[in-house]
Amino acid sequence: MNKGPIGIFDSGIGGTSIWREIHKLLPNESTIYLADSKNAPYGEKSQEQILALSIKNVDYLIGKGCKLIVIACNTATTNAIEELRAKYDLPIIGIEPAIKTAALNSKTKKVGVLATKGTLSSRLFHSTSESHANGIRILEQKGTGLVELIENGELTSLKTKTLLERYLAPMLQEGIDQLVLGCTHYPYLIPLLTNILPNHVKIIDSGEGVARQTKKVLENYNLCTPLTSKAKFQFYSNKDVEVLESFVKPTGVAYEIRFLDF
Structure with a gap:
């Protein structure tokens, strides 16, 4: 003890x-x-x-x-x-981003990952993605600017919403049905994400x-x-x-x- x-x-x-x-x-x-x-x-x-x-x-x-x-x-x-x-x-x-969970649950075989530049460019992230992405397409998106907005308490501001919509649009166009949150700040954006994302897209974080x-x-x-x-x-x-x-x-x-x- x-x-x-x-x-x-x-x-x-x-x-x-x-x-x-x-x-x-x-x-x-x-x-x-x-x-x-x-x-x-x-x-x-x-x-x-x-x-x-x-x-x-x-x-x-x-x-x-x-x-x-x-x-x-x-x-x-x-x-x-x-x-x-x-x-x-x-x-x-x-x-780490919960890529394994998303890959196992994806029906469209397309998984979106919203994360920081530092996470997406790391060796550990790439090895994790490769080990769990058999037959799954991983669509990565850098969430530049989101951490700063959250640190300022702007969880529901128009600026935050506009930035999220811009980041999510390419992934949604490709048909993702799982969105992995690859930054511990991002769960605080789930209420906003829920309003932006279609109902069939599941949000996954690692908490x-x-x-x-x-x-x-x-x-x-x-x-x-x-x-x-x-x-x-x-x-x-x-x-x-x-x-x-x-x-x-x-x-x-x-x-x-x-x-x-x-």
Whole structure:
């Protein structure tokens, strides 16, 4: 047993979509969430920059006593997880676009992937796509500008809607019936996506899968928090604390949230 918190980081507030799923499945586990919003989006940075930022984030979370790290960022996972696992001796869980699920469920054999440039250009993404895309056509679309809009809280603005419609149009013309969200920010656009997409197109994100994997790893390493412990939820942002709080407050949990000069 281990009362230490689960550490979660993302290039901003998007990973709170992963935090929600983890908290839903593991409400007794304390968490520390680090939003590196000052450096968002990671998807436009080089692999070397992404790795350096990821190491900085993990070092901070380990310094806070975290027993397990969740990389709640597709770009950081696909560009840095192998190096992070080699560097640290605690469990590290990543997130990848759920291409396998989409490929298995597609009837048209055409799957759309909306992700950042950093994710789509990574070696891990391409190897995952190739291993699951037998007979499936994968249509990739860079979501340039979406992370910045979400970081500004523009979840339903006309600008966001217009940008989404432009990105989705080519994939819809090709006949996709599955849309994979390849960035943890994007689940916050699901209400908007639902209004834009035809009913037969299914939206897929990886949040539940990451939560299940986190539970499995905690059990395998005997790291589960005793049921008698009271969970604490801490959130840190190095940019706009108010924006981060707007994504956490609706969950109804008792939390601490602070600005971090980081």
